[in-house]
Amino acid sequence: MVAALTLKGLTVTIAGQEVLAPLDLELARGKVLGISGESGAGKSMTAFAIMGLLPGGSVRRGQITLDGERIDTLSDQAMGRVRGRRIGMVFQEPMTALNPLRAIGSQIAEVFRQHQRINRVKAARQADAVLARVGLGDIPSSRLPHELSGGQRQRVVIAMAIALKPGLLIADEATTALDATTQLEILGLIQRLAREDGMAVMLITHDLGVIARMADDIIIMQDGKAVERGSVAMLAGGLTHPHAIALAEAASPPAHKADKSRAKTRPAPPLLKVEGLHYDWASETQSTANGLSGGLPLGLPRGLPRGLRGIDLSIGEGETLGLVGASGCGKTTLAKLLLGLYAPDGGSITLDGENLPVPPRGGMVSAVFQDPYSSFNPRHRILRLVTEPFHAVTPAPSGQHQGDAAAAMLERVGIDPGMMERRIHAASGGQRQRIAFARALITTPRLIVLDEPVSALDAPIRVRVLAAMAEIAREAGIATLFISHDLAVVRSVCPRVMVMADGALVEDGPTADVFANPRHPETARLVDAALDWRDEIKTRLMRDETK
Amino acid sequence: MLIYALRKAGLLLLSLTLSSLVIFALIEVIPGDPAQFMLGIGAEEDSLAALRQELGLDQPAPQRYLAWIGGMLLGDFGLSYTYRIPVLDVVMERLAVSLPLAGLAMAMVLVAAPVIAIIAAWRHGSTADHVVGGMTQIGIAVPNFWLAILLIHLFALGLGWFPAGGFSGWHNGSGAGLRALFLPALALAIPQIAILARIMREELIRAADQDYFRTARAKGLGPLEALLRHALRNALLPVLTIAGMQFSFLLAGAIIVENVFALPGLGRLVFQAIAQRDLIMVESVVMLLVFAVVVVSFLVELAYGLADPRVRTGVRPPRVRKGP
Numbered sequence: 001m002v003a004a005l006t007l008k009g010l011t012v013t014i015a016g017q018e019v020l021a022p023l024d025l026e027l028a029r030g031k032v033l034g035i036s037g038e039s040g041a042g043k044s045m046t047a048f049a050i051m052g053l054l055p056g057g058s059v060r061r062g063q064i065t066l067d068g069e070r071i072d073t074l075s076d077q078a079m080g081r082v083r084g085r086r087i088g089m090v091f092q093e094p095m096t097a098l099n100p101l102r103a104i105g106s107q108i109a110e111v112f113r114q115h116q117r118i119n120r121v122k123a124a125r126q127a128d129a130v131l132a133r134v135g136l137g138d139i140p141s142s143r144l145p146h147e148l149s150g151g152q153r154q155r156v157v158i159a160m161a162i163a164l165k166p167g168l169l170i171a172d173e174a175t176t177a178l179d180a181t182t183q184l185e186i187l188g189l190i191q192r193l194a195r196e197d198g199m200a201v202m203l204i205t206h207d208l209g210v211i212a213r214m215a216d217d218i219i220i221m222q223d224g225k226a227v228e229r230g231s232v233a234m235l236a237g238g239l240t241h242p243h244a245i246a247l248a249e250a251a252s253p254p255a256h257k258a259d260k261s262r263a264k265t266r267p268a269p270p271l272l273k274v275e276g277l278h279y280d281w282a283s284e285t286q287s288t289a290n291g292l293s294g295g296l297p298l299g300l301p302r303g304l305p306r307g308l309r310g311i312d313l314s315i316g317e318g319e320t321l322g323l324v325g326a327s328g329c330g331k332t333t334l335a336k337l338l339l340g341l342y343a344p345d346g347g348s349i350t351l352d353g354e355n356l357p358v359p360p361r362g363g364m365v366s367a368v369f370q371d372p373y374s375s376f377n378p379r380h381r382i383l384r385l386v387t388e389p390f391h392a393v394t395p396a397p398s399g400q401h402q403g404d405a406a407a408a409m410l411e412r413v414g415i416d417p418g419m420m421e422r423r424i425h426a427a428s429g430g431q432r433q434r435i436a437f438a439r440a441l442i443t444t445p446r447l448i449v450l451d452e453p454v455s456a457l458d459a460p461i462r463v464r465v466l467a468a469m470a471e472i473a474r475e476a477g478i479a480t481l482f483i484s485h486d487l488a489v490v491r492s493v494c495p496r497v498m499v500m501a502d503g504a505l506v507e508d509g510p511t512a513d514v515f516a517n518p519r520h521p522e523t524a525r526l527v528d529a530a531l532d533w534r535d536e537i538k539t540r541l542m543r544d545e546t547k
Numbered sequence: 548m549l550i551y552a553l554r555k556a557g558l559l560l561l562s563l564t565l566s567s568l569v570i571f572a573l574i575e576v577i578p579g580d581p582a583q584f585m586l587g588i589g590a591e592e593d594s595l596a597a598l599r600q601e602l603g604l605d606q607p608a609p610q611r612y613l614a615w616i617g618g619m620l621l622g623d624f625g626l627s628y629t630y631r632i633p634v635l636d637v638v639m640e641r642l643a644v645s646l647p648l649a650g651l652a653m654a655m656v657l658v659a660a661p662v663i664a665i666i667a668a669w670r671h672g673s674t675a676d677h678v679v680g681g682m683t684q685i686g687i688a689v690p691n692f693w694l695a696i697l698l699i700h701l702f703a704l705g706l707g708w709f710p711a712g713g714f715s716g717w718h719n720g721s722g723a724g725l726r727a728l729f730l731p732a733l734a735l736a737i738p739q740i741a742i743l744a745r746i747m748r749e750e751l752i753r754a755a756d757q758d759y760f761r762t763a764r765a766k767g768l769g770p771l772e773a774l775l776r777h778a779l780r781n782a783l784l785p786v787l788t789i790a791g792m793q794f795s796f797l798l799a800g801a802i803i804v805e806n807v808f809a810l811p812g813l814g815r816l817v818f819q820a821i822a823q824r825d826l827i828m829v830e831s832v833v834m835l836l837v838f839a840v841v842v843v844s845f846l847v848e849l850a851y852g853l854a855d856p857r858v859r860t861g862v863r864p865p866r867v868r869k870g871p
Contacts, residue, residue: 076770088765096759097758097761101780111767115767
């Protein structure tokens with residue numbers, strides 16, 4: 001049987017620099033190949049090289065064979081007949097992968113119109129059929145992308161990719177931006193479609209959990225080279241390349257070792273105390289949405305935060321409390337209340353025994369957010385970025401003092417103070433997030449709120465950044481609220497965790513206990529949906545044995 | 548969409564009221580007495596007073612403002628101080644030249660600019676793109692009176708295809724009228740074409756950089772197809788804004804070109820009226836222009852709502868998130 005896809009010595013050079021070293025691979029129909037590695041390892045570059053959609057100025061060499069036919073020699077026009085018909089591609093960002101101005105039905109129908117000589121009506125009918133196939137049968141095809149949830153949008157993108165039953169489906173970080181439950185649904189959908197149509201699937205993801213669940217074979221890349229390859233079973237102890245091993249270790253870090261000596265002594269007195277906190281989101285949305293449109297046509301899209309109902313929590317000095325929950329459960333709303341960005345509708349927040357003023361006094365509470373790329377003003381030097389929180393402190397310390405504090409704090413988080421005179425684009429993603437920590441810590445706050453602070457970072461960097469941060473918080477006696485959807489990260493950082501569902505806290509306890517013996521169905525759902533590659537590979541190997 | 552339109556219409560009324568106040572106040576502070584100007588330096592004090600009374604200039608400002616606005620609402624723009632005939636008649640006569648002139652120029656802009664922009668964006672980075680870049684740079688830099696003179700030399704004096712200037716009215720048939728307006732419209736349009744084409748090219752390239760454009764390419768669309776179907780409409784919003792401003796400018800800002808081509812248009816009328824202290828004429832024409840500008844931007848905002856369904860529902864475009 002001819003392989004669906006064969007690569008022989010595929011290379012990509014940009015401006016004379018080789019960004020993809022000679023790559024060989026063979027992928028049979030019905031099989032799933034997982035490609036993993038850190039960002040910039042050449043994963044997506046491989047996909048775009050196959051599609052013939054590399055950025056301008058890049059040169060591709062080597063053979064690409066699709067179902068026994070060379071496609072690397074085809075003109076761009078001829079490739080147009082291959083793309084979308086014989087190779088389908090699903091992208092990372094469901095929020096931006098669809099044209100925001102066109103109905104989803106017409107965007108799917110376009111695939112049929114492009115590759116088949118059929119009229120508008122027929123194409124629309126076929127688009128409806130595909131929508132039903134991806135599980136969106138009850139969504140009118142006249143919807144616009146912004147009226148759908150992230151998971152639904154990704155189903156639309158998949159619908160476009162598989163509309164013409166291509167032999168090869170390339171999924172580039174197709175589930176990275178989705179929450180765990182949705183991710184499972186989408187992975188299941190891809191699995192089902194691949195089986196039904198006998199598609200070969202190239203699954204590109206940095207998430208080894210996804211690979212362990214889905215892939216038959218794996219390739220791990222580093223700096224444009226495939227450093228590890230083989231059957232997925234090799235994840236269970238068969239990895240040999242040090243980079244692959246480090247990647248795997250970082251993706252499933254060891255659980256937090258609760259400090260025994262401290263656990264025995266009396267727990268630290270609570271620094272942050274939240275009692276009966278209420279917040280009604282409806283008042284907020286009505287004021288913004290109603291005036292313009294009389295409410296959204298379809299009710300609120302999924303994923304919009306609901307209100308908070310009677311939240312009680314306390315965090316001790318130096319303690320890191322984890323907060324997990326599905327998207328839209330109210331995690332970020334709680335964070336914004338603690339930061340004084342929203343005023344509560346009921347209940348109290350006390351910090352160090354005092355009521356938290358809204359907005360809080362300068363420097364008492366600080367935060368680090370998810371996106372290290374857009375949370376800095378690119379025009380300012382790092383010195384100014386880091387010392388910015390001093391603006392809120394009265395009396396403001398002298399410039400000399402601020403500079404010294406910034407240098408000390410940067411050193412503390414592992415950034416060379418020499419970078420202070422540079423601008424943020426000089427820093428990598430991991431460095432940026434360290435700088436964000438330095439900025440958050442510079443006024444020695446009592447409480448720091450971390451909202452998905454490492455989600456955008458690669459696993460090995462993630463572990464290092466978290467370790468540095470946890471140590472500083474413990475030493476300085478700062479109470480930390482750590483919000484994340486990634487249970488593995490929470491397990492490694494937080495001794496105690498709380499689970500949130502629909503605006504209420506449903507579980508609270510030592511992290512290992514809560515995750516091992518979930519008492520609330522929502523916790524169980526989160527634990528089930530979380531893909532840890534160790535568990536996944538164990539389950540699969542066991543299943544294979546019983547066969 | 549209806550609620551959206553009504554909200555915008557409310558804003559339209561508000562901006563009209565505010566601008567009428569500003570215009571009135573500005574005219575109030577301009578030095579110079581119309582009565583003095585009309586009767587000359589040596590006029591007697593009591594004849595001046597009589598004329599002021601006749602013109603209503605002796606009344607307090609708020610009253611004059613209300614009379615002015617009330618009159619305009621009823622279609623009575625008052626009598627020109629200089630010509631002693633209704634302002635409305637003069638304005639309508641000029642508008643018969645200025646409106647077709649602006650319309651013709653605008654049509655040229657709306658046809659030429661998108662074509663140029665699409666070619667440049669499609670062949671982004673190629674020689675064609677660079678040529679377009681250079682040409683539009685020149686188009687913006689060249690003053691349009693000089694362009695006008697050049698056009699007259701080439702097409703009127705040299706080739707004799709079009710009249711060199713003047714306008715004999717529409718009673719000789721619309722063909723002759725349009726021929727008379729063609730060169731001035733072209734002179735007005737060229738710099739605007741250059742501006743709009745540059746902006747539109749940028750917007751198209753920006754849209755072609757979006758994820759959904761890549762999705763379109765992955766579906767098998769060619770670069771030009773993807774550009775026309777997935778970038779054009781998305782690039783239209785900023786273009787609409789600029790085009791709206793351009794139309795207002797073409798209507799009011801044609802003074803120099805009107806002078807070069809000896810066209811009896813609105814621009815020249817305002818210019819003369821200011822020189823002659825025909826304040827009521829100035830007030831009315833300026834108000835009319837403001838009205839046109841506000842209405843055009845109202846139409847642009849409505850077009851926004853049609854071009855982008857998210858504008859209607861008040862949903863902001865999604866935030867772009869970068870990840871691993």
